[in-house]
Structure formats: structure tokens, C-alpha cells
Amino acid sequence: MTEMDLLLWARGPGLTIATIIMVGGTLVRLLEIFLMGRKANLAAARGSATAGGLGTMIRRSIPDAGTFKRSTFTIVAGYIFHIGLFIIIFLFIPHILLFKSTLGVSWPGLPSNVVDATTVITIIALVAVLVHRLLDPVLRLLSEFNDYLVWFLTILPLITGWMAFNRIGMTGPSLLAMHILSVELLMVLFPFTKLSHAFTIWIARWYNGAIAGYKGVQS
Amino acid sequence: MERIENISIETESPSIPAGAGATCTPCSVPTGNLLPLLHEIRHALNSWLDDGSIHVIDLGSIPMAPHEETQLLETLGQGEIQATLSALGNSEVIETGIAGVWLVTHHNEEGVLVGRFIEICHIPEILKSQTEDARFALQALDNLLATAEIEK
Amino acid sequence: MKKDQTLGESLREQGVSRRSFLKFCAATASMMALPPSMIPVIAATLEKARRPSVIWLSFQECTGCTESITRSSSATIEDLIFNAISLDYHHTLQAASGDAAEAAREAAMEENHGKYVLVVDGSIPTGNPGYSTIAGISNIDMLKETAAGAAAIVAVGSCAAFGGIPKANPNPTGAVSVSDLITDKPIINVPGCPPIPAVITGVLVQFLTFGLPELDDLGRPAAFYGKSIHDRCYRRPFYDRGQFAETFDDEGAKKGWCLFKLGCKGPTTYNACATTKWNDGTSFPIEAGHPCLGCSEPDFWDAGSFYKALSTPTESLGKAATYAVGAGLLAGAAIGAVNRGRKQAAAKRHQKVTIDDLEKES
Numbered sequence: 078m079t080e081m082d083l084l085l086w087a088r089g090p091g092l093t094i095a096t097i098i099m100v101g102g103t104l105v106r107l108l109e110i111f112l113m114g115r116k117a118n119l120a121a122a123r124g125s126a127t128a129g130g131l132g133t134m135i136r137r138s139i140p141d142a143g144t145f146k147r148s149t150f151t152i153v154a155g156y157i158f159h160i161g162l163f164i165i166i167f168l169f170i171p172h173i174l175l176f177k178s179t180l181g182v183s184w185p186g187l188p189s190n191v192v193d194a195t196t197v198i199t200i201i202a203l204v205a206v207l208v209h210r211l212l213d214p215v216l217r218l219l220s221e222f223n224d225y226l227v228w229f230l231t232i233l234p235l236i237t238g239w240m241a242f243n244r245i246g247m248t249g250p251s252l253l254a255m256h257i258l259s260v261e262l263l264m265v266l267f268p269f270t271k272l273s274h275a276f277t278i279w280i281a282r283w284y285n286g287a288i289a290g291y292k293g294v295q296s
Numbered sequence: 297m298e299r300i301e302n303i304s305i306e307t308e309s310p311s312i313p314a315g316a317g318a319t320c321t322p323c324s325v326p327t328g329n330l331l332p333l334l335h336e337i338r339h340a341l342n343s344w345l346d347d348g349s350i351h352v353i354d355l356g357s358i359p360m361a362p363h364e365e366t367q368l369l370e371t372l373g374q375g376e377i378q379a380t381l382s383a384l385g386n387s388e389v390i391e392t393g394i395a396g397v398w399l400v401t402h403h404n405e406e407g408v409l410v411g412r413f414i415e416i417c418h419i420p421e422i423l424k425s426q427t428e429d430a431r432f433a434l435q436a437l438d439n440l441l442a443t444a445e446i447e448k
Numbered sequence: 449m450k451k452d453q454t455l456g457e458s459l460r461e462q463g464v465s466r467r468s469f470l471k472f473c474a475a476t477a478s479m480m481a482l483p484p485s486m487i488p489v490i491a492a493t494l495e496k497a498r499r500p501s502v503i504w505l506s507f508q509e510c511t512g513c514t515e516s517i518t519r520s521s522s523a524t525i526e527d528l529i530f531n532a533i534s535l536d537y538h539h540t541l542q543a544a545s546g547d548a549a550e551a552a553r554e555a556a557m558e559e560n561h562g563k564y565v566l567v568v569d570g571s572i573p574t575g576n577p578g579y580s581t582i583a584g585i586s587n588i589d590m591l592k593e594t595a596a597g598a599a600a601i602v603a604v605g606s607c608a609a610f611g612g613i614p615k616a617n618p619n620p621t622g623a624v625s626v627s628d629l630i631t632d633k634p635i636i637n638v639p640g641c642p643p644i645p646a647v648i649t650g651v652l653v654q655f656l657t658f659g660l661p662e663l664d665d666l667g668r669p670a671a672f673y674g675k676s677i678h679d680r681c682y683r684r685p686f687y688d689r690g691q692f693a694e695t696f697d698d699e700g701a702k703k704g705w706c707l708f709k710l711g712c713k714g715p716t717t718y719n720a721c722a723t724t725k726w727n728d729g730t731s732f733p734i735e736a737g738h739p740c741l742g743c744s745e746p747d748f749w750d751a752g753s754f755y756k757a758l759s760t761p762t763e764s765l766g767k768a769a770t771y772a773v774g775a776g777l778l779a780g781a782a783i784g785a786v787n788r789g790r791k792q793a794a795a796k797r798h799q800k801v802t803i804d805d806l807e808k809e810s
Contacts, residue, residue, distance in 0.1 A: 079665075079746055081716070081747060082747070084716065085747065085750070088752060088760075088761055088762045089752075089762040089763045092761045092765065093761070093763050093765060096768050096772065097768050099772075100769050100773060101776035102776070104772075104773060104779075104780050106780075107780065108777070108780025108783070109780060109783055109784055111784075112780070112781070112783075112784025112785070112787065113784070113787060113788070170690050170709070171708065171757060171759035172759060174709060174759050174760055175759050175761070178756065178761065179761065179765045179766075179769075186690060188689050188691075189687070189688055189689055192690070244676075244679055248718070249676045249717070250745070253715065253716060352485070353484065354478050354483070354484050356478040357481055359723075383465055383467045384471055384472060387471060400474075402471055402474060402475055404475075408728050410478070410479075411471075412478075413474065413478075413484060421470065422471065422474075426465065426467055426470075428460075428466045
């Protein structure tokens with residue numbers, strides 16, 4: 078198989094398979110959660126479940142003072158790489174073209190050299206987060222294979238993407254193929270690893286907020 | 297029906313709005329290669345003065361924007377020698393305003409530019425008489441003198 | 449012109465002075481992007497080179513490659529090339545035809561067995577051999593027969609190098625490239641649709657001067673195919689900043705912005721277009737405002753639309769996603785039902801403990 082064949086597979090059947098598994102897998106996971114159902118709360122409502130749920134979904138994005146003091150590094154580095162990922166994935170014009178061709182919508186992007194700089198910062202933040210995980214005794218004790226796996230799945234598209242933009246390390250078709258394949262790997266494992274927190278976090282925050290709101294307590 | 301050669305063709309170049317940013321026309325993006333090239337020439341001239349080593353620079357291998365090329369030719373300037381070579385088309389060999397730095401420009405028989413070199417030396421190789429040609433010419437001259445003898 | 453004469457001798461006989469020869473070597477070195485220090489080496493080698501016999505076989509091709517090599521206006525340089533080789537067989541350029549032409553080919557093959565250069569343009573059909581024949585001989589037979597006595601093979605154009613347009617989906621003739629059929633001879637691939645004239649002649653000159661050139665893993669000479677269009681494109685600063693033309697005639701297009709959004713395949717294409725350019729250095733597709741097609745790469749006809757960016761999928765994901773949603777809903781519902789069933793069974797199995805149980809004396 079030539080490198081061009083690999084690129085064409087990645088842009089063709091590879092992407093189709095990855096999309097099917099990611100979309101199908103996400104739906105399976107969501108249905109697994111929702112179909113579990115919840116125990117009926119027979120007490121009378123003392124507040125609004127909806128307001129509690131919605132409010133918590135947003136409020137939990139702002140760390141409270143105590144948590145921030147305890148986990149400053151994790152929170153700051155975490156925000157840096159999450160915002161970085163958002164900028165890189167959704168505000169880089171070649172990626173916007175991908176969304177336009179699949180979803181039919183597009184939006185303005187940032188200058189590509191700004192995204193390039195953001196990629197470097199995001200990679201550094203991710204490396205820092207890994208080092209912290211390895212050095213902190215509690216984190217190291219708690220960490221298992223899946224934690225390291227998702228870190229790898231996240232950083233690989235960033236590194237291959239940066240290499241492809243800056244044309245380093247491989248020839249043209251291989252650079253693109255490696256990047257697209259690394260994204261497909263991420264897509265395929267997304268619903269079945271902790272990466273699914275991207276959608277479960279909203280469900281978890283909603284439920285916690287709704288339960289507390291129903292009871293009329295702060296959440 | 298008009299003959300195809302006689303039909304006038306109007307070409308429309310894309311209009312570039314005045315002041316539309318520094319990089320409008322193709323190839324007017326500055327490459328920044330002018331200054332390093334001048335440094336290379338300076339270095340080569342110094343070497344030649346030191347130990348007589350000859351240095352040839354192929355300008356075709358150094359991408360330059362049109363305005364940078366003009367600047368280069370202006371900087372080099374015109375010296376005391378201008379020679380025209382007629383071999384497979386015209387070539388121009390000049391000593392630039394910088395003594396010891398020669399500019400050799402080759403054109404083919406259609407007048408298309410096929411090579412441009414900067415040579416730092418006493419005299420470009422191509423200006424010198426070629427031994428093989430001279431040997432061939434000696435033979436021809438011998439033949440000529442031989443026939444002249446016979447006719448006498 | 450005697451065949452066993454050196455190039456130097458034959459040029460002198462034609463009245464070409466050594467100065468002219470030196471000028472040619474300088475222009476050739478420049479065109480091949482070799483350092484000026486190589487000029488005396490080229491001169492010394494070419495002077496002593498003996499004119500090889502060249503047999504040019506044209507198979508399933510459009511003759512664009514021959515048009516390219518003969519369309520160069522630097523005719524004198526090309527003339528020298530044609531003086532440096534003995535082109536013993538070429539459909540479009542030869543005077544002979546019919547049996548006489550085939551006889552000339554066979555004579556050249558016998559006389560120069562093991563030493564002639566075989567140039568091929570066009571792909572070879574492996575389906576019904578009748579799809580493409582010359583003098584009743586199928587392409588595949590003629591290729592194998594002629595390749596047997598060749599010193600080296602130059603596959604000119606994307607058809608000969610990779611299969612080209614005949615090989616494009618659905619490939620009705622079973623078209624293949626030269627290297628798919630011949631595996632025991634050195635093959636130089638010179639792809640492009642067509643290749644740049646200067647590249648075709650440059651490869652021949654390089655072969656005469658230095659023998660087999662350094663080839664990349666697609667068999668292309670690194671001197672001409674070593675850099676991608678993207679890495680040598682003058683519009684690269686616009687790509688790096690994210691300034692793209694959206695359509696062929698918008699403001700960005702007029703300002704010469706990057707053509708990535710319009711489907712440019714520059715990043716994955718290796719050729720000399722951005723530096724050597726076309727029509728004696730006049731321009732190349734991107735400079736003229738059209739995205740690169742990637743014509744020197746294998747299967748470029750089937751690589752997704754010419755006008756869809758490299759970052760977009762080649763297959764339509766809509767249908768796949770719809771099936772995925774359907775399958776996901778079904779699988780999710782099934783798993784959910786199983787889970788609920790398990791939960792209910794567990795609830796049923798649950799034994800209630802009362803205070804009496806706890807106070808029971810065993």
C-alpha cells in the first residue's frame with residue numbers, strides 16, 4: 078500500500094467507519110444511561126429541579142475557592158488544554174471545512190498561525206498534566222491504563238496535526254494520513270473510554286443539580 | 297468566418313486594487329534572499345583575494361521577487377567590461393561595478409533566459425578561448441595554408 | 449551521425465563550439481538544480497558519452513507526454529538532447545510507418561541488446577489484449593519483449609508510471625503501470641499529466657550524465673520530485689496565515705490567496721511545478737489561479753474531487769451517520785432493556801430484613 082493509498086483510505090472508508098462507531102457508540106452509551114431510569118422521589122418538591130439542573134451545568138464550570146486552592150495546577154492546566162482543544166478543533170479553517178462538508182454549517186475561523194501557536198501551548202499543557210499525574214503520589218496511585226490511554230489519544234492528533242501543518246518528519250501524504258488516522262482512533266474509542274465525559278459531564282451535572290434543586294438545596 | 301490568427305483576443309488580468317496590501321501580485325512576496333546573497337558574494341570576493349579560489353553562484357537556484365532582482369542588479373551595477381557571446385543564442389558577460397564580480401546571463405536562440413550566474417574570478421571560464429576549439433582551428437588553419445601553398 | 453561516436457565528437461562535427469557546449473552544460477546544471485561546481489563534471493561526462501539507442505513505446509496514452517517534450521520553445525537545448533540520443537522508434541515523430549517501422553524497432557533492439565533505453569508512455573491494458581495493439585502485437589507482449597533487452601526503462605507520464613486515467617475507476621481495460629508488469633529492470637518514473645518538458649529532458653540528461661538518478665519510493669527522480677508543491681509554493685504565506693480564496697473570482701482569489709479551500713492538492717503532491725514552472729518558467733496552475741490537481745501522484749483521478757479540500761472526507765458521511773444512529777438506537781435500546789431486566793431481577797431477589805430477623809436468636 079502506498080502512502081497515497083493510506084491517505085485515501087483514511088479520508089474515505091476509515092472516516093466512514095470511525096463516524097459509524099463514534100455516533101453509534103455514543104448513542105448506545107447515552108441510552109444505557111437514560112434507560113437505567115431513576116427512582117421516583119416521593120417527597121414533595123421544595124424547589125425547581127430544572128433550575129437546579131441547568132444552573133449546576135453552568136456553575137460547576139467555575140471552581141469554588143477551596144477546590145481551586147487545593148488543585149490549582151490541575152484546574153489551570155486543564156482549562157488551558159480544553160480551551161486550546163476547542164480553538165484548534167473548531168476555529169482552524171481546514172477543520173471548519175470538514176464540518177461544513179459533513180454538517181453543512183460553517184463559521185469564521187482564526188488565523189492559522191494563531192492556531193499553530195495554540196497547538197504548541199496545548200501540547201505543553203498536556204505534557205505538564207501527565208508529568209503532574211506521574212509525580213503526584215495520590216494521582217499515580219489512582220491512575221490506571223485507561224487514564225494514560227486517553228491522554229495518548231488526545232495528544233496524538235495534536236502532535237500529528239502540528240507536524241502536518243509545519244511539514245516536519247514525513248512526506249506530504251503520510252503527514253496527512255497519520256493525522257487523520259490518529260483522529261479516527263480517537264473517534265473510535267471516544268464513547269468507550271473516559272473521553273465520554275464530554276457528554277456525560279452535562280448529564281451528571283444536570284442530575285446532581287436537579288436532585289438538589291428538587292430538594293431545595295444548593296448544588 | 298475569420299481565420300483564427302486574425303481573431304483578436306482580449307485578455308483580462310485580475311484587477312488588483314491599489315494599496316491592497318503588500319502581497320498582491322504573484323511573486324512579489326519578498327523572499328528576504330537579497331541580503332544573504334550579497335553577503336555570500338562578499339565572502340567569495342574575500343576568499344578569492346586571499347587564495348584565488350573561484351566561486352560561482354547560480355542565481356536560478358535562489359528564489360527572489362522581481363523587485364529584489366532589480367535591487368540586486370542595481371547594487372552590482374555596471375563595470376568596465378561588457379562582452380556578448382554568440383553561441384546557441386546570445387549571452388552577456390559583464391564585469392559588475394564590483395571588481396572581480398562578473399555577471400553571466402545566458403539566452404537560447406529564442407531569446408529565452410536559460411541561466412544566470414555570478415562568478416567571482418579573474419575572468420569567467422566561458423570568455424576564455426577553449427583549447428579544444430583552438431586545436432580544431434589549428435588543423436583548419438593548416439588545411440587553409442596547405443591549399444594556399446598549392447595555389448601559389 | 450555515427451552511433452559509436454561520443455557526444456563531444458558529434459557536436460564538434462556539427463560545428464558546435466566548446467563554448468556553446470559549456471553554455472549548454474551550465475543551463476542544464478541550473479535546470480537540474482545542481483550546484484555550479486557540477487558544471488565541469490557534466491561537461492566532462494557528456495563529452496565522452498556515447499549516444500544510446502532509445503526506443504519510445506506509446507501504449508494507452510493521449511500523446512500529451514510527446515506533445516509536452518516537443519512543445520518546449522528552448523528548442524536548441526532539446527535539439528541537443530535529440531542529438532545526444534538516437535531515437536530509433538517513436539510513433540508520432542518517426543518518418544517510417546507500418547512494417548518498416550516495426551522492422552526498424554526490431555533491428556535497433558537486436559543491434560543494441562542490453563544497452564538501449566526504453567521510454568514508455570501510456571498505461572498497459574491487462575484485460576482483453578485487443579484493447580490496445582500496435583501492428584497486431586498487444587501492448588503487454590510488446591512491453592515484455594522490448595523490456596527484456598533494455599538497460600533501463602523510463603516511464604514517462606502518470607499513465608506509464610502509475611496507470612493514469614485509464615486506470616481510474618472503473619478501469620474498464622484493466623490498465624496497469626509499467627512497474628506493475630516489469631520487475632527485473634531499473635525503472636525511472638517521470639509522472640505528471642503531462643510532466644513538465646524540462647523535467648522529461650532533464651531526467652534523460654541526468655541519466656546520460658550520471659546513470660540512474662536517486663529515486664524516491666515511487667521511483668521518481670528526487671532531483672525533480674523531491675519537494676512538494678506546497679513546500680515551494682509562493683502562496684504559502686497565505687496558507688500559514690489562513691487567508692484562503694473561497695471562490696475562483698472573489699477578493700481573496702484576486703489577491704492571490706491560498707487555494708486550499710478550492711481543493712488544492714499541493715500539500716500531497718511532489719513535482720517541480722512551483723519552481724521550474726511551465727512554458728519555460730512562465731507560470732503554473734496555482735499561479736494562474738487554479739488549485740493543483742496532484743497529477744504526478746498515483747490514482748489522482750480517484751482521490752476525491754479536484755475541488756474539495758484535503759481536509760474533507762472523500763465519502764459522504766451522511767448516510768453512514770444515519771445508519772449509525774439507527775443501529776445505535778437499536779443496540780442502545782436492547783442493552784438498556786437488558787440492564788433494566790437485570791435491575792428488576794436484582795430488586796426481586798432482594799430480601800427485606802426486619803427488626804425481628806436481627807433480634808432472632810440463632
